[in-house]
Structure formats: structure tokens, C-alpha cells
Amino acid sequence: xxxxxxxxxxxxxxxxxxxxxxxxxxxxxxxxxxxxxxxxxxxxxxxxxxxxxxxxxxxxxxxxxxxxxxxxxxxxxxxxxxxxxxxxxxxxxxxxxxxxxxxxxxxxxxxxxxxxxxxxxxxxxxxxxxxxxxxxxxxxxxxxxxxxxxxxxxxxxxxxxxxxxxxxxxxxxxxxxxxxxxxxxxxxxxxxxxxxxxxxxxxxxxxxxxxxxxxxxxxxxxxxxxxxxxxxxxxxxxxxxxxxxxxxxxxxxxxxxxxxxxxxxxxxxxxxxxxxxxxxxxxxxxxxxxxxxxxxxxxxxxxxxxxxxxxxxxxxxxxxxxxxxxxxxxxxxxxxxxxxxxxxxxxxxxxxxxxxxxxxxxxxxxxxxxxxxxxxxxxxxxxxxxxxxxxxxxxxxxxxxxxxxxxxxxxxxxxxxxxxxxxxxxx
Numbered sequence: 001x002x003x004x005x006x007x008x009x010x011x012x013x014x015x016x017x018x019x020x021x022x023x024x025x026x027x028x029x030x031x032x033x034x035x036x037x038x039x040x041x042x043x044x045x046x047x048x049x050x051x052x053x054x055x056x057x058x059x060x061x062x063x064x065x066x067x068x069x070x071x072x073x074x075x076x077x078x079x080x081x082x083x084x085x086x087x088x089x090x091x092x093x094x095x096x097x098x099x100x101x102x103x104x105x106x107x108x109x110x111x112x113x114x115x116x117x118x119x120x121x122x123x124x125x126x127x128x129x130x131x132x133x134x135x136x137x138x139x140x141x142x143x144x145x146x147x148x149x150x151x152x153x154x155x156x157x158x159x160x161x162x163x164x165x166x167x168x169x170x171x172x173x174x175x176x177x178x179x180x181x182x183x184x185x186x187x188x189x190x191x192x193x194x195x196x197x198x199x200x201x202x203x204x205x206x207x208x209x210x211x212x213x214x215x216x217x218x219x220x221x222x223x224x225x226x227x228x229x230x231x232x233x234x235x236x237x238x239x240x241x242x243x244x245x246x247x248x249x250x251x252x253x254x255x256x257x258x259x260x261x262x263x264x265x266x267x268x269x270x271x272x273x274x275x276x277x278x279x280x281x282x283x284x285x286x287x288x289x290x291x292x293x294x295x296x297x298x299x300x301x302x303x304x305x306x307x308x309x310x311x312x313x314x315x316x317x318x319x320x321x322x323x324x325x326x327x328x329x330x331x332x333x334x335x336x337x338x339x340x341x342x343x344x345x346x347x348x349x350x351x352x353x354x355x356x357x358x359x360x361x362x363x364x365x366x367x368x369x370x371x372x373x374x375x376x377x378x379x380x381x382x383x384x385x386x387x388x389x390x391x392x393x394x395x396x397x398x399x400x401x402x403x404x405x406x407x408x409x410x411x412x413x414x415x416x417x418x419x420x421x422x423x424x425x426x427x
Contacts, residue, residue, distance in 0.1 A: 005270060007354045009231060012045060013308050013309075015309070018066075021327065022034070028087070029088075041310065045168070047101075047309070049278060050101075053070040054109065055109020055112060063325060063327060065325055067107075068107075086166070089166040098168035101170055103172050103173065105143070109140060114154070123141070133215065155182075156189050168194070170200070174204060175220070175225055200232070200272060201225045222236055222265070223265065238280070242280075246286075261305075272306060276314055284318060289317065293386065296420075303344075303424060310341065313331060347424055350378070353371060355373055359371075365386075369382075379423075379426075380423065383419065409423060
């Protein structure tokens with residue numbers, strides 16, 4: 001990252017696809033047929049979960065986890081062929097979008113080709129058995145980056161291979177577990193070929209980081225990762241977010257956690273905001289399908305400082321989280337909020353959402369955000385508690401227009417009364 005990361009990356013809309021479960025067919029070709037709809041949401045980047053062959057040994061479920069990779073250069077045959085993938089890349093580019101791959105460089109399946117050819121690349125436990133550092137991940141074995149320098153070259157060459165094939169970005173799985181020197185070297189090699197390559201970090205949250213370090217292993221903080229990556233997950237504030245959804249924490253704690261990011265990270269930091277992903281349950285499930293709460297949370301996700309990611313099916317308010325290890329086609333039978341997503345993306349690509357001074361507070365059960373730049377102020381009010389009552393604003397008495405639905409909002413003597421619908425307006 002450093003000083004060269006562009007803050008306009010905060011405008012990005014990323015669409016996450018688990019190809020196996022995205023359609024009934026679960027193939028690249030079926031995804032191609034859906035690209036026009038995905039593009040119409042306002043999508044900039046199509047991000048694919050791992051597309052490589054999955055190991056058979058210690059496989060979870062019937063089809064296995066895409067994160068238990070057998071061959072980094074291969075294509076999972078259930079998804080299609082290499083030629084199909086090349087066609088997908090071309091079609092994504094042809095629609096003006098970028099394509100991002102999920103990179104899993106912490107571990108492989110126990111029966112991976114690399115273990116067979118280069119056992120010296122792998123971590124071994126005290127019994128000298130191939131193993132991993134996180135016991136519950138029993139379907140994978142970890143690399144040991146200190147055992148053989150050949151591992152570094154192999155993995156960097158792999159990134160170069162996919163970059164030359166046309167891949168525009170990489171999401172690094174559990175990037176906190178990877179050596180910083182390796183990441184810097186890999187970043188330099190890839191950017192020599194394509195300096196616009198996007199680097200997205202799946203950093204780990206505070207408790208997990210502390211656990212790994214206390215176990216005796218290295219684990220990078222998000223501050224360290226921002227030396228390399230352009231974007232990072234917002235897992236550092238995820239515990240507070242989830243606690244509020246489960247009625248175990250306050251909205252004030254969540255808002256304060258978001259604002260701490262303003263002083264923890266570089267000035268040009270870019271967070272990737274997401275309400276759900278392949279690891280974290282559906283937001284529709286957490287709010288029991290409440291349409292007002294869904295609208296407010298999605299509106300806040302776009303308004304919040306950073307890029308935004310939609311997990312396939314989120315635009316249909318899917319409440320069931322798809323099975324990672326089996327065929328489980330994502331449902332499109334819920335409330336279609338595609339129009340809302342498209343509208344929010346249009347609104348929040350205004351320069352003020354990347355360049356303005358950001359502030360966020362929890363007030364009367366609502367998240368109240370503000371961007372200011374020179375003489376302009378953009379305000380967002382998101383009633384994520386379905387509260388009633390006034391919100392105080394430094395605005396006197398005036399009428400403004402809600403940019404989301406076009407309706408007028410009355411501000412009287414510096415107060416606006418909460419609606420169950422989200423509000424974004426300019427003062």
C-alpha cells in the first residue's frame with residue numbers, strides 16, 4: 001500500500017462469487033451468463049473464491065473446501081476448463097470490470113502436488129508430522145516459509161502466471177499468517193507486470209491474532225499489512241458489529257470501533273466493508289428478514305468509509321448461508337434489493353465519500369455519519385434499531401432531499417425525526 005494507494009479505491013463495489021454455488025450449474029460458463037446482471041449492480045470487481053482443484057485427503061463435506069487446494073496451477077474441473085476461465089476473464093474485462101482471484105498461500109490440502117514434490121516446504125509439528133497451526137483446520141497442512149527459499153519463488157511465479165493470464169487482483173486468505181518480507185517481494189514482482197493490480201488482505205481480528213501469537217507463531221497486524229495491501233477486510237471492527245447484531249453489544253461501541261480506524265491506519269487506508277461473506281452469516285438472517293433493517297444496513301455499508309463488497313445472493317436478501325463444502329445453490333427467492341444497491345453505489349461514488357473528512361456516531365439507536373469537504377457536507381442517518389425520535393443536526397430549519405428515494409426530509413430547528421428508511425442527504 002503505502003503512499004501510492006489511491007483513495008478513490010474507496011468507491012469500488014466488489015461482488016464476491018462462489019462459482020460452485022452461484023448458479024445451479026456452478027460453472028464459469030454459467031457465471032458468464034450472469035455477468036450483465038452483476039455489472040448492472042454497479043460492480044467494479046468480480047471476486048472469485050478459489051478456483052483450483054480441491055484435495056481428497058481429509059476432505060470436508062462431499063466436495064471439500066475450496067481453501068484446501070491441491071494444485072495452484074490447476075482449475076477445478078467441476079467449474080470448467082482453463083479455456084473457460086480465460087473466456088470468463090475476457091468477458092469480465094469486456095464489460096468494464098476487473099477480476100480478482102482468492103489466493104491461499106498459508107496452506108494446501110494434505111495431498112497437494114507441492115507436498116508430493118517438495119515436502120521440505122511444509123510445517124511439521126513436534127512429532128515431525130505434517131500439520132497446521134490452527135487445529136480446527138484439519139483438512140489442510142501449513143507451509144513453513146523459513147524451511148526452503150524455493151517456496152517463495154514457486155508462489156511468486158504462480159502469482160505472475162495468473163497476472164499474465166489477465167487476473168487484475170488478488171485476495172490473500174489469512175494474510176496475517178504470511179511473512180511480511182515475502183508479501184513485499186511478491187508485491188514488487190506482480191506490480192512489475194501490472195502496476196494496477198489490486199491487493200486485498202483478509203487480515204484476522206484482534207482475538208485471533210493474539211491467540212496465534214501466544215501460541216508461539218508469527219502473525220501480522222493490520223498496520224503491518226497495510227505496507228503491502230491496497231484494501232483490507234474490516235475484521236478489526238467485526239466483533240463489535242456482530243455483538244450488536246446479536247444484542248450482546250452496543251451500537252456506540254461499534255461506531256467508536258469504526259472511528260478508531262481513522263487514527264490506527266495510514267491516512268489513505270481503504271477498508272472493504274461487507275455485511276456478509278462466505279465465512280460470516282447472512283445479514284438477512286441476523287435481522288430476520290426485516291426489510292427496513294436490511295435497507296438501513298446496506299445503505300450504511302455503502303456510506304461507511306471504504307470500498308463495499310456484496311456476497312452473491314445478498315442482492316436477493318438471501319437468509320441461508322451457503323454450505324462451503326457441498327453443492328448448495330444460492331437462493332434468489334428473497335426480496336430483490338438490486339435497485340437499492342445500484343442507487344447506493346451511484347450516490348457514494350461522489351468524490352466526497354473518498355476525499356471528505358469522515359465522522360460517525362451512534363445517536364438514539366441510529367448510526368449518524370457525516371462527510372465534509374470545503375463547503376459541502378453529506379449526512380447519512382441509518383436507523384439500524386428501528387428507533388423513534390429526533391436526531392440533532394447543526395442545520396437550522398430547511399428541507400433537503402433524500403438521495404436514496406428522492407423524498408423530502410424536513411429539518412426543523414436543527415432536528416430531523418427518524419424514519420425506518422435510511423437517509424443520505426446534502427446539507
